[in-house]
Amino acid sequence: MESLTLLIPLSVAAVFLIGWVFWRALQGGQFDDLDRPGVQVLSEDE
Amino acid sequence: MSLAACFHCDLPVAEAGRWRAPVLGEAREFCCAGCAAVASTIVAGGFEAYYATRSGPAAAPGAFPAPAVYDDSQAQEQFAVTSGPNERTATLILDHIRCAACLWLNERALRRLPGVSRADINYATQRATVSWDPARIRLSAIIEAIRAIGYDAFPYDPQSQARFNQAARRKALWRLFVAGFGAMQVMMYAFPAYVDGGAGTLSPEAESLMRWASLLITAPVIVFSCGPFFSGAWRELKRMRPGMDTPIALGIGAGFAASAWATVTGAGAVYFDSIAMLAFLLLGARYLEFAARQRAALFVDRLSRWSAFTAFRFENNSFKQVQAHELVKGDEVLVPAGERIPADGVVERGSSSVDESLLTGEPLPLVKEPGSALAAGTLNLEQPLVMRVLRAGLQTRAAEIARLVERAAASRPRLVAAADRIAQPFTWLVLAVAAVAGLSSGDGWIAIAVLVATCPCALALAAPVALTRAAGALLARGVVLTRASALETLAAVTDVVFDKTGTLTEAKFRIARVTLLGRAGENECRALAGELESSSRHPLARAFEGAGAAVVQDARNVPGLGIEGHGGDRRVRIGTEAFCRELAAAPLPAQMIYPGLTPVYLADERGWLAAFQLEDALREQAAGALARLRHVGLAIHLLSGDHPEAVAAVADRLGIGPRTGGATPPDKLAYVERLQREGRVVAMVGDGLNDTPVLARANVSFAMGSGADAAQSRADFILLGSSLDEIPGTFELARHAMRVVRQNFAWALAYNAAALPLAAMGWIGPLEAAVGMAASSFIVLLNALRAGGAASAKESWKASPSLSPSPSPQYS
Numbered sequence: 001m002e003s004l005t006l007l008i009p010l011s012v013a014a015v016f017l018i019g020w021v022f023w024r025a026l027q028g029g030q031f032d033d034l035d036r037p038g039v040q041v042l043s044e045d046e
Numbered sequence: 047m048s049l050a051a052c053f054h055c056d057l058p059v060a061e062a063g064r065w066r067a068p069v070l071g072e073a074r075e076f077c078c079a080g081c082a083a084v085a086s087t088i089v090a091g092g093f094e095a096y097y098a099t100r101s102g103p104a105a106a107p108g109a110f111p112a113p114a115v116y117d118d119s120q121a122q123e124q125f126a127v128t129s130g131p132n133e134r135t136a137t138l139i140l141d142h143i144r145c146a147a148c149l150w151l152n153e154r155a156l157r158r159l160p161g162v163s164r165a166d167i168n169y170a171t172q173r174a175t176v177s178w179d180p181a182r183i184r185l186s187a188i189i190e191a192i193r194a195i196g197y198d199a200f201p202y203d204p205q206s207q208a209r210f211n212q213a214a215r216r217k218a219l220w221r222l223f224v225a226g227f228g229a230m231q232v233m234m235y236a237f238p239a240y241v242d243g244g245a246g247t248l249s250p251e252a253e254s255l256m257r258w259a260s261l262l263i264t265a266p267v268i269v270f271s272c273g274p275f276f277s278g279a280w281r282e283l284k285r286m287r288p289g290m291d292t293p294i295a296l297g298i299g300a301g302f303a304a305s306a307w308a309t310v311t312g313a314g315a316v317y318f319d320s321i322a323m324l325a326f327l328l329l330g331a332r333y334l335e336f337a338a339r340q341r342a343a344l345f346v347d348r349l350s351r352w353s354a355f356t357a358f359r360f361e362n363n364s365f366k367q368v369q370a371h372e373l374v375k376g377d378e379v380l381v382p383a384g385e386r387i388p389a390d391g392v393v394e395r396g397s398s399s400v401d402e403s404l405l406t407g408e409p410l411p412l413v414k415e416p417g418s419a420l421a422a423g424t425l426n427l428e429q430p431l432v433m434r435v436l437r438a439g440l441q442t443r444a445a446e447i448a449r450l451v452e453r454a455a456a457s458r459p460r461l462v463a464a465a466d467r468i469a470q471p472f473t474w475l476v477l478a479v480a481a482v483a484g485l486s487s488g489d490g491w492i493a494i495a496v497l498v499a500t501c502p503c504a505l506a507l508a509a510p511v512a513l514t515r516a517a518g519a520l521l522a523r524g525v526v527l528t529r530a531s532a533l534e535t536l537a538a539v540t541d542v543v544f545d546k547t548g549t550l551t552e553a554k555f556r557i558a559r560v561t562l563l564g565r566a567g568e569n570e571c572r573a574l575a576g577e578l579e580s581s582s583r584h585p586l587a588r589a590f591e592g593a594g595a596a597v598v599q600d601a602r603n604v605p606g607l608g609i610e611g612h613g614g615d616r617r618v619r620i621g622t623e624a625f626c627r628e629l630a631a632a633p634l635p636a637q638m639i640y641p642g643l644t645p646v647y648l649a650d651e652r653g654w655l656a657a658f659q660l661e662d663a664l665r666e667q668a669a670g671a672l673a674r675l676r677h678v679g680l681a682i683h684l685l686s687g688d689h690p691e692a693v694a695a696v697a698d699r700l701g702i703g704p705r706t707g708g709a710t711p712p713d714k715l716a717y718v719e720r721l722q723r724e725g726r727v728v729a730m731v732g733d734g735l736n737d738t739p740v741l742a743r744a745n746v747s748f749a750m751g752s753g754a755d756a757a758q759s760r761a762d763f764i765l766l767g768s769s770l771d772e773i774p775g776t777f778e779l780a781r782h783a784m785r786v787v788r789q790n791f792a793w794a795l796a797y798n799a800a801a802l803p804l805a806a807m808g809w810i811g812p813l814e815a816a817v818g819m820a821a822s823s824f825i826v827l828l829n830a831l832r833a834g835g836a837a838s839a840k841e842s843w844k845a846s847p848s849l850s851p852s853p854s855p856q857y858s
Contacts, residue, residue: 004252008235008259015231015263022223026216 327820
């Protein structure tokens, strides 16, 4: 049971870390266009 | 004692007699110095008539800081253009506009400013186009003048609109992510307690630790992700009109506070998992709604992008690059292959194929040769074209359509208003039941369960999403909906009245037969007719194009009858039999009736000259489209101003029973009114400008048309393509959408009716309430997204190829 006292705070920290990573990706425009990248791989230009 | 209302803004006057000003011959009371100053400015400017004609109170004036940044030439690059020597033009968005009198007032106030050369306000979009001389007046002074009379204005910049949309989208997604990720993690912490179920295998320290972790992660979900619910609830409470946000905010807020208290004190139940999940599911439903709305807005965005195009204009023997909005009628413009066409016009030289899917939904490219019409915003695919500009900038069809779509999006469908009316008392009921159940049982969690389980979210979502979705699907097929309520009306239509020319037929007349009635030869008659008709825009006139030259002066159009002019030394008329008989002063020598042909007569003062029989081709899809309309139980009528014999021939070929020929515009109006008196709901299909009154009289109207005429016709639906198939398609879509809306209403009402007593009795806990409520909203929303019907597949297929080539260079 002692392991929980370490693991639970660790998991809370991980949640905030992942949240921060997502925020960076969002602000970087990663999710602005969800349609085009899917089609882009099919085009021959690139 | 009741307070007097401010004469300007209608707010109560706290101190009678403190602010007074004479308006319309009487001393009036005002609520504040601002309103009094505004009223004095209006009166001093000679616009007192505004108060006599306005239909509602004005907004209270705000602060008046001078936005000097608007005068900066660098900043003006974003929204203003140089429109002439010493003249700049910008589009301003007006705020606080309440009625037509407001627009009048603003327009007058702007035009009176020294240095302002032009001020036009578009009533539909509430945007003002203002031109001014920078040497004589600053833009900030213009905006201040608008603020001085109690309104506000700011420059309209389509790109800042795009940036604003992107920021809104990112924020919504971020809220959704925080709530979703938080909910998942909190459920992990809640899981051991559920498994344990009070058996005692979980140590109290571990349980307390997990509760604290849950609290820490739920906090941002409540504070940040649920922000819109709280601010919405606050707005609703301020107006004392609780909507769907009030019970949600109360339920979530109270649930979180009680759980946090239980965590801190270490006693009582926690429901962090239920709250976080509820927040996530509700935000998910809102995000889908938001995405559906943005998808519809995207279409408008693409149409209004003309301002970002560049064009190559022919000047001094070479093509110079200019901005699309600088083009004017008559310019010669080069359109390279792969570029968007910058204005409406006709091809002068070259031939190519053009993708018009943006405007018409037609996926196949169209061949364009010298003389073909080109529309702004469409894509030139193969070869360079040289075109002559007919309409540029805001006059183009694309801009016209964008404005219509915006107008429809801004109008509120009756169904949505009705849903709000039902939701209102229901929310009061929910609040009352929650209070009674909570107080009588002494258990706050029962009150929270009632609030959460029975919030009328599903009711509020039922109609708007379905209608937005249906309008989006119609746009993808090239059908523009210009009034939001029209879909509802369309689903209830019983009779469809068609005009003939240009609607069921192509309106491409040709002369099938010429009968000479006098001394003049055929060539002379054709030449006379061609010259007379050359001044007319009537579809019949085009049959005579290029028939030869004769000298005709003072050609004068007599609507509904024909054209009169002077040919040499005598008067000549072309038109209906009666019109020509008046001039010829003799009865027609022989009856000439040919089934399916439209007769046009030519006569001069000495007698009859000729009878032309014109032929018009039926549209290919006419028979199929009518069969589909009959299949869904609609009665079809044919109502035309054309010759009765020609109308009968078309009606026979298409199997239409009720037909009326030779109808004047008042006849058409009377016909529709008679049907309506019989309790029929009438849809009218016409070709735009010629049928405007009858289109307005019908319950719902379609304008067919490839020209700008259709866009100006005020019809409820505008068919941008020329395919009649879209008419039954629109009917089917409207009925499908209304079916979905009814299902949604039925589901939402049934769910709420069942959940309310169960939650009030305490049989549903907060967890079940959250699941039930969120599931109900999702079912309604997913059902609403179906309203696009089969068209949605086509839409997504179309969206990507037509989007991909252009946007990146202009928006980077």
